[in-house]
Amino acid sequence: MxxxxxxxxxxxxxxxxxxxxxxxxxxxxxxxxxxxxxxxxxxxxxxxxxxxxxxxxxxxxxxxxxxxxxxxxxxxxxxxxxxxxxxxxxxxxxxxxxxxxxxxxxxxxxxxxxxxxxxxAPDNSEERQRKSETFFMETASLERKKRFEKDIANLPRDIEIDPERRFV
The missing domain is CATH 3.40.50.1820 (Alpha/Beta hydrolase fold, catalytic domain)
Structure with missing residues (x-):
């Protein structure tokens, strides 16, 4: 039900x-x-x-x-x-x-x-965030890194187009 x-x-x-x-x-x-x-x-x-x-x-x-x-x-x-x-x-x-x-x-x-x-993560401190970023940069494939860079570059535009989904 x-x-x-x-x-x-x-x-x-x-x-x-x-x-x-x-x-x-x-x-x-x-x-x-x-x-x-x-x-x-x-x-x-x-x-x-x-x-x-x-x-x-x-x-x-x-x-x-x-x-x-x-x-x-x-x-x-x-x-x-x-x-x-x-x-x-x-x-x-x-x-x-x-x-x-x-x-x-x-x-x-x-x-x-x-x-x-x-x-x-065990906490959301700046130190933990830096470690996560370092881990990503050291272990992610080149394809995954390029996709991330593209998504981050488009983020301000995406928020402007659909501000209701900014949190998502």
Whole structure:
């Protein structure tokens, strides 16, 4: 059974998508992108709740500086959890969303059964970022490096053409 909807949070319409049956796993990030990553087989064992955070939602009002804070994102996740009437969840974050999931678990431990962090670095420090860049430059194929350079060069233009997808 699949269910979709919108949770209104502080001027943002946050989408959600629920698939599967079983213990709830709250996946932070995108209700459009993340459902594609998990097999139908595993969706039979757990209830997957894919939720947008405000980086994936168009605001219904002017943006304020505090709208981009981690505290605002955590409040959105909590509002989503309560509006979906979830008592406790496994919270899952992938890549940068892992930091959001981990901080949510630290802030609301009474509502988190377990934390799952996928494909993320241990921190997001400048030193770790430099090491990642060095690793890429030393190990990526020439073709991959050229593709990256092209994508980065086109990024400002792509954001200008479609600013709603700037986070993606």
């Amino acid at each position: 699949e269910r979709t909807g919108i949770c209104h949070s502080d001027g943002f319409d946050l989408s959600y998508r629920i698939e599967g049956e079983g213990a709830p796993i709250l996946v932070i990030g995108s209700a459009v992108y993340y459902p594609r990553l998990f097999s139908e087989h595993i969706k039979q064992k757990y209830q997957w709740i894919f939720v947008d955070h405000r980086g994936f939602a168009k605001p219904k009002r002017e943006l304020r500086a505090e709208d981009l804070s981690l505290d605002a994102v955590l409040a959105d996740i909590e509002r989503m959890r309560t509006s979906l009437q979830l008592e406790d969840v496994v919270i899952l974050g992938h890549s940068g969303h892992a930091f959001m999931a981990l901080e949510y678990a630290r802030t609301y431990p009474e509502h988190v059964r377990k934390v799952a962090l996928f494909n993320t």
